[in-house]
Amino acid sequence: MREIDVSRITEAVKRMCISSNYHLPADIRQAIGTALAREDGSIARGILEQLVENEKMASEREIPICQDTGMACVFLEVGQDVHFTGGNLYDAVHEGVRLGYTEGYLRKSVERDPVRRGNTGDNTPAMITTDIVPGDRLKITVAPKGFGSENMGALKMLKPSAGLEGIKDFILETVEQAGPNPCPPIVVGVGIGGNFDHVALLAKKALLRPVTTRHPDPFYAALEEELLDRINALGIGPQGFGGRTTALGVNIETLPTHIAGMPCAVNISCHVTRHETEVI
Amino acid sequence: MEHVIQLPMTKETASKLRAGDQVLLSGVIYSARDAAHERMAEQIEKGIPLPFDLMDAVIYYMGPSPAKPGQVIGSAGPTTAGRMDRWAPQMIALGARGMIGKGKRSREVAEAIREHQGVYLGAIGGAGALLSQHIIKSELIAYEDLGPEAIRKLTVKDFPAVVIIDCEGNDLYVIGRKNYLEQRK
Structure with a gap:
């Protein structure tokens, strides 16, 4: 069992909120x-x-590269042999976001209630995703996500009969419909498989992988490349004013799924796709 | 074509602009986005005067990041304009001549632009650091409680934008893409 004081988490989250928005x-x-x-x-x-x-x-x-310094999406990979001391894990993350967005002069873009609105004033809460993994380390990734692009995402519960063509069509249609709105050139995060909730998370996690890498499975690596070529043949271009560069990359992540389904989610990100990682 | 424009945006100036033209704006513009538009619409309905004169005004759909000490404003790029489509035709009808944002507009907005000789301009989305350098003065004039969504009176100098929708109904998003794909053949 390794002990990690949560103050180190606050410090790391704060630092990455600021750094990822500047660089x-x-x-x-x-x-x-x-x-x-x-x-x-x-x-x-x-x-x-x-x-x-x-x-x-x-x-x-x-x-900040962009005034929309995003919702702070924080991904925690927690080694199962880690014991947190000095406070609550999630409180420490939120505190890091609060400090980072305040001290870094980042925009506070979070509303207290989705319907009744009202700015929380410090960009909290963070959107936290936790995975428990083997080992005694903690991996923290901070990925501030703007909403111009977030609003253009889509999720479809495709059926197995739609096949690979159905998946390609859905991804291309989503990018086509988004057009100039998500600030192209975009990064396209795709989740395929799992179920309704997990497929959306897969699409978001796909955006954390560097666009300069390809999926380890050659089948999906080829699909990523084909989709990127087809997206860049649409002619939407940077800012939607026409051009080749509509997307910088297509990243796909997958999970096993049910015999009756083939869920697909597309999470679009802009040319300011920010992500930074630290291991404690 | 490139136009150097001294604001306010008169009908005469706006009517000369065509989709794809580059403009450099100098003078006063006003920032307002979702929450500010909703509040302005309420005030219009109740007959309460608005925080600024809409006549020949240019509204910048933008919520800046906070200014660091010594800065006029933080990063200040455009937000997605389509979210303001619900209110834009009314603002245009009341005199607002120009809008700066990014992304597609509704048919109703394009129609209002045509009817009232207005213009929809695009600034580069995601280039907030660069665009902030063209804002030489920023003054919060209304709705302070809305934080980044408060209305700011901004003085700009050579603020770069491109005409997306003009008063003849031309749309750069349609034309630019078509031209590129034809050139590529």
């Missing part, structure tokens, strides 16, 4: 660079160049 992760920077080299639309090239300039300015001056 674009390496995989997205690399993907935008690659896209710029391949882009054949003239307006599109200009937009991509400005995105690079924006990201550099944010990093140098330590200001």
Whole structure:
């Protein structure tokens, strides 16, 4: 049994909330660079160049890349041999978000109640996902998620008879319908399998994987590449003004599913797809 | 085509703009997004004067991040305009000439733009750091309790935007994509 004082978690979450909002992760920077080299639309090239300039300015001056500094999505992989001391685990995470968003001059974008509204004033609560894994470590990933792109996601309970074509069509339709709204170039997180609730989480988790990597299963790696090519043939382009670069990557995650179903969820993210990880 | 525009946005200026044109705006614009629009609509219904004069005004759909010490404003890029479609036709009918945002608009909004010679402009979504450099003054003028959604009077200098929907009903999202796909053939 290894003891971890929860104050270390607060500190790590706070640091990553700030850092991830100022500095674009390496995989997205690399993907935008690659896209710029391949882009054949003239307006599109200009937009991509400005995105690079924006990201550099944010990093140098330590200001948010985008004013929507997101809901703080926090993923915890907790080793089963860890014992937390000094307070409650989730309280420590929320406190990290509160401190990070306040001290980092990040926008407070969370409403207390979904219907009656009312800003909580400190961007809490965090959206926390916990997995218990073997070992005695804690892996924390902070992924602030903006809602311009979040609003364009979709979930469909496809039936097995829809087949692989049904999955492809649903993903392409979702991206097509989103058009310029999610701030393309986008990252497309796809979940396939599981059930209603788990498939949505798979799609979100798919966005945590660097866009420069492919699924370890060659079947899904090929599907990721095919979908990326087909999305980038739609012509939507950066900001929706026309161009090749509609998406920077398509990441797929899967789970076994029921004999009667083939759930599919698409979680769209913008060109400011932020994620940072620390292991304690 | 590129236009250097001194605000307010008159009918004469707006009517010359065409989808795809680049504009550089200087002068005063007002930030307002979802919650501020809802409140303004309530005030209009009750006959209470609005926090700013809508005539020839440009509304920026934007909620900034907080300014660091020494800064005018934090990051300040556009939010998705479609969420304001419910209120936009009324705002346009009452004189608001321009809107700055990103993303698709409804047919009703495009129709109101045509009828009243207005314009829908797009700023680069997600380029909030870059765009904030063109805001030289920011003053919170209403609904402070709404936090990032409060109404701010912003003075901008050479604020870059592109015409998305013009008063003839042209839409850059349709034209730009079509042009690109044709060029690619």
